[in-house]
Amino acid sequence: MKKVGIIGCGAIGTIISGAIEKGLVKCDELILYDYNMERAEKIQKSLHVPVTVVKNLEEMLRLKPAVIVEAASQQAVRDYIDKILAENIELIVMSVGALLDLKLKSNKIHIPSGAIGGLDAISGAAIAGIDEVILTTRKNPKALDMDNKEEKIAYEGCAEEAVRRFPREMNVAATLALTTQPEKVRVRVISDPKVDKNVHEIKIKWKYGDMQLKFANEPHPENPRTSALAAWSAIKLLKEILEKRT
């Protein structure tokens, strides 16, 4: 029996649950946990697949999900990761920023490409040697809790500090830092009233060439910080993990 647990029933948790409902990911039971229980119950009411809403992580662990998707917050990762790994459960982490500090290694931790892509090429280049990674993220001020009327640099510096200053918005910086090395990644966050998408531009110089990647993602209607692509990258990973299990 394949059970999937989701921690965090906001924008990403809702999209993943919807994919399970549509049969895009095959699972027998969905276990939902959100410390705001109404959010979990709202999803439960909208689905026909078997769903159990639990009150805490311990209850979720007792139901023995094969995979848990963390789609909650960096604090949730810090609070729950050890307990989940102790049960030998596969864990997909969306709040990747938390992993930069935790420095944990486990083959049960899975990091989706999130709101960007090209990590296969970037990780290959990282083995050969990367000189620099420059991430320029451009978001509408409302996605950064700002209200500037003209374009403004909200942050310029290293990936770790970008993640600390924008814990909910700059997971992409953490993903790049974990794929290469944190000290190679320079980040610029631009609050730009002219854009209505979350735009990530990545420029990389490596030993045998350079790369330029650009992602212009529509923000989630209920949570402008989040792009649907992040949820769909977790769906792809979840599908792969479940399909490998007999």
Ligand SMILES: NC(=O)c1ccc[n+]([C@@H]2O[C@H](COP(=O)([O-])OP(=O)(O)OC[C@H]3O[C@@H](n4cnc5c(N)ncnc54)[C@H](O)[C@@H]3O)[C@@H](O)[C@H]2O)c1
């Ligand atoms: N990897 C990426 O590229 C990427 C992209 C977008 C978002 N994210 C991250 O994924 C996470 C979820 O994003 P979202 O847009 O769905 O957020 P959201 O705010 O829409 O939903 C988060 C939900 O988690 C719940 N929650 C928060 N902390 C919790 C805890 N400790 N225990 C239980 N429930 C908790 C909240 O009540 C909320 O319902 C965020 O941390 C976000 O920064 C990552």
